Amino acid sequence: MAPNLFIFFRNLFCPIYLFQKGERLEGSITKDEHWDSPVPGTYRYIPSRGWHLIRRDDAEEDEKEPQPVVYCRIVHRYLLASDMERRCRWYTVVQEEGGEPERCLFFRLDDGYTWVIGWDKRGKFIPGPYRRWCYDKEAMTMRRMDSMSRRQAFL
Structure with missing residues (x-):
């Protein structure tokens, strides 16, 4: 007996449902494109x-395993999933003075410092x-960037 009584009785009294098939797609449903970003x-x-x-442009052969690509809503472009994982880290921070520490997932921007x-x-996701x-190496914690640390980041 079918696990769903509705489907069982529908098939019993209207056997036409047993013979219907879904729409068939003609041709391949995979699509290949050439992109310049994140990697040509x-x-x-x-x-x-x-x-x-x-396949990378500078490679002779295809990749052994296709590398997944994800859209990053922070920098508004596609990144390799491995790059996205490298850029994300969990840290516990106090967002407001006097507030409780919260565990948040941080994303490193393209400058490598921020x-x-x-x-x-x-x-x-937080839009x-x-x-x-920035990461304070001496205190081993995250701290908000002020104007001085922004200048030091770009020197």
Whole structure:
């Protein structure tokens, strides 16, 4: 017996439902494109899995395993998933003076020095505008960037 009584009785009294088939797609549903960013190369769209890098421009052969590509809503462009993972770190910070420490997921910007809070403790995305943070190596903590540390970051 079918696990769903509705489906069981529908098929019993209207057997036409047993013989219907879904729409067939003609041709390949994968799509290849050449992109210049994040890495110049050929990218393939795989249904239900998204875009993947399959061949770099400077490589002779295809990648052994396609590298997934994700859209980063912080920098508004596509990044390799491995690069996205490298740029994200969990830190516990106090966002407001006198507030409680919160665990947040930080994202490192392209300069390699500046961090922004992109996700809260539950992993929910936080849309901008973003306050800038930097990692204090002496205290081993994150701190908000002031105008002096911004100048030092670019020297």
